[in-house]
Amino acid sequence: YVAKKQRNTYKLYSPMMNDVPTKELILENSMFEALESNQFMLHYQPKLEIRTGRIYGVEALLRWKHPEFGMVSPLEFIPIAEKTGFIILLGEWVLRSACRQVKQWEQMGLDSVLVSVNMSMLQFQQKDIVSSIKSIIEEAGVRPEQIELELTESIFMENPEHTLRILHELQGLGLKLSLDDFGTGYSSLSYLQNIPIHYLKLDKSFIRGIVTDIRKQMIFRSIIVIAHNLNMKVVTEGVETAEELQIIKEHNCDLLQGYLFSPPVAPERFVELFRSNKCPEE
Numbered sequence: 001y002v003a004k005k006q007r008n009t010y011k012l013y014s015p016m017m018n019d020v021p022t023k024e025l026i027l028e029n030s031m032f033e034a035l036e037s038n039q040f041m042l043h044y045q046p047k048l049e050i051r052t053g054r055i056y057g058v059e060a061l062l063r064w065k066h067p068e069f070g071m072v073s074p075l076e077f078i079p080i081a082e083k084t085g086f087i088i089l090l091g092e093w094v095l096r097s098a099c100r101q102v103k104q105w106e107q108m109g110l111d112s113v114l115v116s117v118n119m120s121m122l123q124f125q126q127k128d129i130v131s132s133i134k135s136i137i138e139e140a141g142v143r144p145e146q147i148e149l150e151l152t153e154s155i156f157m158e159n160p161e162h163t164l165r166i167l168h169e170l171q172g173l174g175l176k177l178s179l180d181d182f183g184t185g186y187s188s189l190s191y192l193q194n195i196p197i198h199y200l201k202l203d204k205s206f207i208r209g210i211v212t213d214i215r216k217q218m219i220f221r222s223i224i225v226i227a228h229n230l231n232m233k234v235v236t237e238g239v240e241t242a243e244e245l246q247i248i249k250e251h252n253c254d255l256l257q258g259y260l261f262s263p264p265v266a267p268e269r270f271v272e273l274f275r276s277n278k279c280p281e282e
């Protein structure tokens with residue numbers, strides 16, 4: 001990996017350019033140092049089981065507290081990390097940190113929290129992806145069943161056979177798999193029948209406007225039926241209002257994630273949420 005060598009490159013060639021380095025260039029060149037100096041952190045957003053109202057799991061979402069720009073959105077820096085290849089190193093860090101977090105929560109008495117981690121296509125193209133994931137999980141001392149990987153359709157764009165093999169291997173290890181952002185890409189229903197995934201995550205764009213849009217509701221309902229027939233659970237992302245909750249309930253959606261219950265929060269706050277969520281019936 002070349003980030004170390006690249007570290008100060010913008011300083012080297014920016015004098016030759018007439019303007020100041022762009023934010024993108026600065027971010028690109030400061031990523032490695034950011035990882036070393038703990039500027040990256042994970043926040044956690046609960047997923048709720050709709051039927052019971054219980055916290056079912058939690059999604060780890062990367063945050064970067066940059067000394068100059070403050071909080072930088074992953075929507076901004078993940079594409080840069082994917083472009084430079086830094087995502088490989090960063091992705092391993094995310095998985096390792098999430099695994100350690102699960103272990104710590106377990107030791108604090110939070111029983112069987114399922115943690116999901118987002119994966120980029122580039123990570124999937126690594127030859128040793130399965131053994132790399134396996135060793136990170138083993139080192140942290142967590143059970144593979146406690147970890148879920150969120151993948152997007154993009155992993156099928158190149159070499160789908162290879163991807164499918166990897167998915168089967170990961171499933172064989174006991175990991176949970178979910179297909180993220182469903183409804184944003186081509187979302188071909190045909191490949192759903194072949195892939196070994198446990199959860200289908202419907203993108204926020206599915207739920208936006210659904211309350212007043214009957215056609216959207218019908219598509220939503222149909223996809224849930226298909227997913228259930230394929231033995232997948234459905235997660236609706238981006239649920240913000242009680243009206244939206246009502247609709248996804250009526251349509252038999254299994255899980256929800258959204259600001260209505262909680263935004264992504266720091267780990268300490270998640271512990272509070274988890275404990276108060278469990279308490280009422282105990």
Ligand code: C2E
Pocket residue numbers: 045060061062073074075078091094117118119120150180181204237238239240257258259260263264
């Ligand atoms: P995603 O995996 O689809 O994550 C869900 C995003 O929706 C998160 O944005 C979350 O904060 C946001 N969200 C959740 N509930 C609501 C809601 O009710 N309303 C609205 N408007 N938004 C909601 P975030 O944290 O900014 O992350 C954006 C994307 O960045 C993620 O989308 C994921 O694709 C990527 N990302 C984040 N962390 C990682 C990571 O560790 N690795 C990789 N490869 N990608 C990551």
Ligand code: MG
Pocket residue numbers: 059118150180
């Ligand atoms: Mg995700």
Ligand code: MG
Pocket residue numbers: 180181201203204237
């Ligand atoms: Mg998503």
Ligand code: MG
Pocket residue numbers: 181
């Ligand atoms: Mg997304």
